[in-house]
Structures are given as structure tokens and as C-alpha cells.
Amino acid sequence: MSEQVGFVVWMTGLSGSGKTTLGIMLEAALRARGLRVERLDGDTVRQGLSRDLGFSKADRDRNIERVGFVAKLLARNGVAVICCFISPYRAARDQVRAEVEHFVEVYCDAPVEACAARDTKGLYARAFAGELADFTGVNDPYEPPLCPEVTLRTAVETPDESLQRLLAALSEHGLIPVEARG
Amino acid sequence: MSEQVGFVVWMTGLSGSGKTTLGIMLEAALRARGLRVERLDGDTVRQGLSRDLGFSKADRDRNIERVGFVAKLLARNGVAVICCFISPYRAARDQVRAEVEHFVEVYCDAPVEACAARDTKGLYARAFAGELADFTGVNDPYEPPLCPEVTLRTAVETPDESLQRLLAALSEHGLIPVEARG
Numbered sequence: 001m002s003e004q005v006g007f008v009v010w011m012t013g014l015s016g017s018g019k020t021t022l023g024i025m026l027e028a029a030l031r032a033r034g035l036r037v038e039r040l041d042g043d044t045v046r047q048g049l050s051r052d053l054g055f056s057k058a059d060r061d062r063n064i065e066r067v068g069f070v071a072k073l074l075a076r077n078g079v080a081v082i083c084c085f086i087s088p089y090r091a092a093r094d095q096v097r098a099e100v101e102h103f104v105e106v107y108c109d110a111p112v113e114a115c116a117a118r119d120t121k122g123l124y125a126r127a128f129a130g131e132l133a134d135f136t137g138v139n140d141p142y143e144p145p146l147c148p149e150v151t152l153r154t155a156v157e158t159p160d161e162s163l164q165r166l167l168a169a170l171s172e173h174g175l176i177p178v179e180a181r182g
Numbered sequence: 183m184s185e186q187v188g189f190v191v192w193m194t195g196l197s198g199s200g201k202t203t204l205g206i207m208l209e210a211a212l213r214a215r216g217l218r219v220e221r222l223d224g225d226t227v228r229q230g231l232s233r234d235l236g237f238s239k240a241d242r243d244r245n246i247e248r249v250g251f252v253a254k255l256l257a258r259n260g261v262a263v264i265c266c267f268i269s270p271y272r273a274a275r276d277q278v279r280a281e282v283e284h285f286v287e288v289y290c291d292a293p294v295e296a297c298a299a300r301d302t303k304g305l306y307a308r309a310f311a312g313e314l315a316d317f318t319g320v321n322d323p324y325e326p327p328l329c330p331e332v333t334l335r336t337a338v339e340t341p342d343e344s345l346q347r348l349l350a351a352l353s354e355h356g357l358i359p360v361e362a363r364g
Binding site: 036038048049051052062065066068069070073074077078079 | 218230247248252261
């Protein structure tokens with residue numbers, strides 16, 4: 001097997017836009033191809049890396065900075081890193097991009113109403129009711145990517161359609177082998 | 183080439199005890215063997231990961247916790263990770279050990295007088311003069327490892343002797359191939 005090229009797939013979008021769902025599916029698909037994969041998401045990272053941080057802009061930026069540091073180290077050692085973070089601020093994402101050789105920004109683009117409709121934890125309801133401060137898309141800003149490598153319309157595509165488009169994009173960028181077709 | 187086993191070499195000891203010097207030498211030796219290597223030390227980490235932290239016990243513990251998180255992810259993806267940190271607290275080091283499959287604790291054991299004598303930045307002099315608070319070994323505690331995998335007596339061995347002992351220990355633990363001898 002030739003040495004694997006490391007890269008970072010950065011999933012950004014509102015809460016409920018499908019980042020983690022697709023991240024998990026992508027992780028499985030890449031592992032099935034024999035790649036080394038590490039998936040970083042809010043839960044794991046806020047436990048091991050960012051227990052001290054909240055959701056102010058400064059804290060969100062710091063969280064993304066730390067995640068970017070970890071992703072960079074993993075990617076330059078040949079790991080496929082999947083990062084699933086709301087990461088609402090463009091500058092913070094662009095800073096990670098600047099640090100990483102192969103960076104694929106994936107915008108999970110879904111209207112806030114669609115995200116709220118499938119919000120199992122009831123967070124949007126609480127945010128709309130004014131009970132949650134700093135909730136991205138409701139009372140805190142989200143800055144969409146200007147030139148993402150991939151845009152997934154997760155409110156209209158099925159998860160499997162999104163996954164196939166994502167895999168196709170990674171092939172086009174030469175980061176994973178093109179799937180053999182029989 | 184068979185898949186590389188990831189591991190963490192954790193260099194602990196006073197400031198000036200040779201952690202970084204040996205870490206750099208070890209990094210070169212492992213790279214020469216074709217391994218993927220990542221070296222984490224105070225400078226890089228405090229820039230990308232721990233800019234917010236000082237040198238209180240709580241902050242030191244948090245710093246080591248973050249480093250441990252990063253080292254764990256790298257090691258489980260097949261990287262040889264060399265961590266060079268004073269890491270004065272036993273419990274913090276043992277927590278990293280508990281998280282990492284292949285953990286090699288290396289105690290750079292040198293008397294504080296020897297470390298102070300070769301301190302190029304004059305930090306010990308300032309600490310002895312009371313100008314620096316929380317300086318490990320002077321006015322802040324250092325808890326030596328109880329059962330380190332390797333102890334290097336860096337005040338009496340040459341750096342190359344220490345390096346050879348370190349490489350021999352990694353071979354014995356089955357983490358790097360035994361050197362071919364002609």
C-alpha cells in the first residue's frame with residue numbers, strides 16, 4: 001500500500017445541519033477503504049481539549065484554533081481527519097485552512113427552519129424562546145463559507161446522496177482512490 | 183513496510199535536564215529509521231494549544247491534559263510521539279499513561295545544581311533570586327516518576343549515551359526495530 005496522504009475534511013454548518021451524521025458516515029466509508037481516520041467533534045474535543053471554554057466568540061475561536069492545531073498534526077502524519085464543528089466564524093476556519101496542506105471545507109447548508117425541525121434535543125425551541133444565549137443561527141451569527149470545496153444541501157439531499165458527493169469530491173482532489181466500478 | 187506502531191515517549195524532568203536536547207536527537211534517530219514522528223514541546227504547544235495557560239498547578243495540569251489528548255490521537259494513528267515537558271506532577275503524567283496504549287516514561291534525572299549550571303537563559307538565577315515564581319525545582323515541586331521505563335542520568339552520561347540507552351529501551355519494548363549490526 002502506498003503511503004496515505006493526510007487531509008482535513010472540515011464540516012461546518014448550523015446545529016442540526018447534518019455535520020455529525022455525515023461525519024460518521026464518511027468515517028465509516030474511509031475506514032472501509034483502509035484509511036487511518038480520526039473524527040473530531042464537539043463532544044470529544046470539549047472533553048479532552050476545551051473543557052474550560054464556553055460559547056462566546058472568543059471561546060469559539062479558541063476552540064477552533066486548538067482543533068486546528070490537532071488536525072494539522074494528524075493530517076501531516078497521514079491521517080484523514082474529519083472535523084465536525086459549527087465553527088460559525090469564517091476567519092477562524094480560514095486560519096485552519098492556512099495551516100493545513102490538504103483542507104476540504106464542506107458546508108452543510110440547510111435553512112435554520114429545517115435544522116430546527118429535526119432538532120431532537122429541543123435546543124432550537126429553547127433558543128427561540130430566549131432561554132439559550134449565543135445559539136448559532138438564532139441569536140448568534142453564522143458566516144457561511146465563501147468558497148467551500150463542497151456544499152451539501154442537507155435539507156434536500158438524502159444523507160447517502162451527500163456522502164457520495166463528498167466521496168466524489170475527495171477523489172477529484174486526489175485524496176482518496178477513485179472507487180473501482182465493476 | 184509493515185504498519186508502524188504508534189507510541190508516546192514522555193520526557194519529564196527539570197528545566198535544563200536535557201529533555202528537549204534528547205527529544206530532538208531521538209526525533210532525528212527515529213526519522214532516520216523511516217518512522218513518522220511528531221515532537222511536542224512547551225514552545226509549540228503553548229502557542230497552538232495552551233496560549234491561555236500559565237504555570238500554576240491547575241494550568242500545568244490542564245496543559246498536560248491537552249498534550250495527552252493530542253499525543254493519544256497521534257499515537258493511535260501510528261505516529262511516534264515525543265513529548266518534552268517538565269510535567270512535574272505525577273498524577274498528570276499517570277493520567278496520560280492511562281490513556282495511551284504504548285507509553286514510555288523517560289525520566290531525565292539531573293540534580294537541580296547541574297541544571298542550573300547549564301541554564302543558558304539565566305532562569306534558575308532569577309528563580310533563586312526570587313524573581314520567578316512557580317519555578318519547578320526551586321520554588322515549585324517536582325515529583326519524580328516512581329517506575330519510569332527509562333531513567334537517563336543526564337548530568338553524568340553524554341547525550342549520545344543517553345540516546346543509545348533510549349533507543350535500546352524502545353527496541354526492548356518492541357516499538358522500533360532492533361538496529362542491524364554489521
